[in-house]
Amino acid sequence: AQSVTQPDIHITVSEGASLELRCNYSYGATPYLFWYVQSPGQGLQLLLKYFSGDTLVQGIKGFEAEFKRSQSSFNLRKPSVHWSDAAEYFCAVEGGSYIPTFGRGTSLIVHP
Amino acid sequence: DADVTQTPRNRITKTGKRIMLECSQTKGHDRMYWYRQDPGLGLRLIYYSFDVKDINKGEISDGYSVSRQAQAKFSLSLESAIPNQTALYFCATQRDDTQYFGPGTRLTVL
Numbered sequence: 721a722q723s724v725t726q727p728d729i730h731i732t733v734s735e736g737a738s739l740e741l742r743c744n745y746s747y748g749a750t751p752y753l754f755w756y757v758q759s760p761g762q763g764l765q766l767l768l769k770y771f772s773g774d775t776l777v778q779g780i781k782g783f784e785a786e787f788k789r790s791q792s793s794f795n796l797r798k799p800s801v802h803w804s805d806a807a808e809y810f811c812a813v814e815g816g817s818y819i820p821t822f823g824r825g826t827s828l829i830v831h832p
Numbered sequence: 833d834a835d836v837t838q839t840p841r842n843r844i845t846k847t848g849k850r851i852m853l854e855c856s857q858t859k860g861h862d863r864m865y866w867y868r869q870d871p872g873l874g875l876r877l878i879y880y881s882f883d884v885k886d887i888n889k890g891e892i893s894d895g896y897s898v899s900r901q902a903q904a905k906f907s908l909s910l911e912s913a914i915p916n917q918t919a920l921y922f923c924a925t926q927r928d929d930t931q932y933f934g935p936g937t938r939l940t941v942l
Contacts, residue, residue, distance in 0.1 A: 729872070752929050763836070763922055763933030764875075771929070810874060818863055818882065818926060819890075824874040 722747045722813045726823035734831045741796040743811030753794040754812040806830040835859045836934035844940045853908045855923030863926040864906040868919040913941040
């Protein structure tokens, strides 16, 4: 069975500071990994995804994530956070079944 | 225009009422999904459909039913709504393992 853990329920950062959101997954083989963002009052939007190849993945809005097989992690990073990045972030894992499992989400709060 | 639309966007209903949430898509995707989102629980899969003739239960299908009327339409029904079905409901399509979400329906069951 596949599962995802997002250890942090809330993260607070100051505008301009760097950001790292943690994601750990459980899956028996090489997974497909995703980060989605949910802005207030909206549906989820894909930020980036990893299927294979280069373990550092670039996404939209200046985000990147690194797949580390040895740590079963897929952490999301951004070097400088903007106030508009305040949102809920979801990590997801899928094993090629077209049925993803989502984490519980991390709420990002950005202070001016 | 949005590629995945959901109606209604907000709904308040009473315990025991039947309610239908509708989802339409213009993306031409075969795979469609219904999720519910509860605070602190993330998204949980209710039902999914890989084509018009294929309907499958997700992890929390009890109390729900679905209908795939066409490739573009996938409806979720609550036959007899109960308060713990109060949640935010999302429809999504999928292609190339990427999900495309609608804006959500906020349902309140009193």
